[in-house]
Ligand code: HEC
C-alpha cells in the first residue's frame with residue numbers, strides 16, 4: 001500500500017506539470033503593453049527586456065515590482081514602479097529620435113531598426129553622464145624607448 005502511493009504522487013505531479021505547460025503560452029501573453037507592439041512574440045519581448053538590463057546595468061526588479069503574495073516573483077504587468085513608467089517614456093523618445101533624425105528603416109521582419117538604443121546613452125549606467133568625470137587624468141607622456149639594458153645587480 002505504501003509503495004503504490006509513493007508512485008502515485010510523482011505521477012500525478014507529472015501530469016499536472018504537463019497540463020500546466022500546455023496552457024502556458026496563452027498565460028504568458030503580455031497584457032499591459034502600451035508602447036511595444038501588443039502582438040510581440042514572447043522571445044522578442046524577452047530580448048527587449050534583457051537589453052534594458054544590460055543598457056542600464058540593472059536587474060528586472062529595477063522596473064518591475066514584486067508580487068505581493070509571492071515576493072520571490074515579479075509582477076511584470078503592474079505599473080506600480082515609477083521606473084517602469086520612465087522607461088516607457090524613454091522608449092517613446094528613443095523611437096522618435098530614430099525615426100526623425102536617423103530615418104531608421106525596418107528590417108526584413110518589419111521590426112524597426114534602431115540606430116540609437118538605450119545603450120547609446122546609458123552605457124551600462126542608470127543615469128547617463130552628461131560630462132566626462134572630473135578625475136579624468138590627462139594622457140601619460142610616452143615612455144622613452146629603452147636603448148640599453150640596465151647593468152645587472154648581484
Ligand atoms: C528599464 C526598465 C525595465 C527593465 C530593467 C525590465 N523591464 Fe520589463 N517592462 C518595462 C516596460 C516599460 C514594460 C512595458 C512596455 C510597454 O508598455 O510597451 C515592460 C513589460 C514587461 C513585460 C510584459 C508584462 C505585461 O503583461 O504587460 C514582461 C513579461 C517583462 N517586462 C519582463 C521583464 C523581464 C523578465 C526583465 C528582466 C530580464 C525586465 N522585464 C526588465 C521595463 C523594464
Ligand code: HEC
Pocket residue numbers: 052056083084086087090091094116117118119120121122126127128
Ligand atoms: C538620448 C539619451 C537616452 C536614451 C536613448 C535613453 N535614455 Fe534613459 N535616461 C537618459 C537620461 C539623461 C536620464 C536621466 C534623466 C534625469 O536624470 O532626469 C535617463 C534616465 C532613465 C531612467 C531613470 C533612471 C533612474 O535612476 O531612475 C530609466 C528607467 C531609463 N532612463 C530607461 C531607458 C530605457 C529603457 C531606454 C531605451 C528604451 C532609455 N532609457 C534610452 C537618457 C537616455
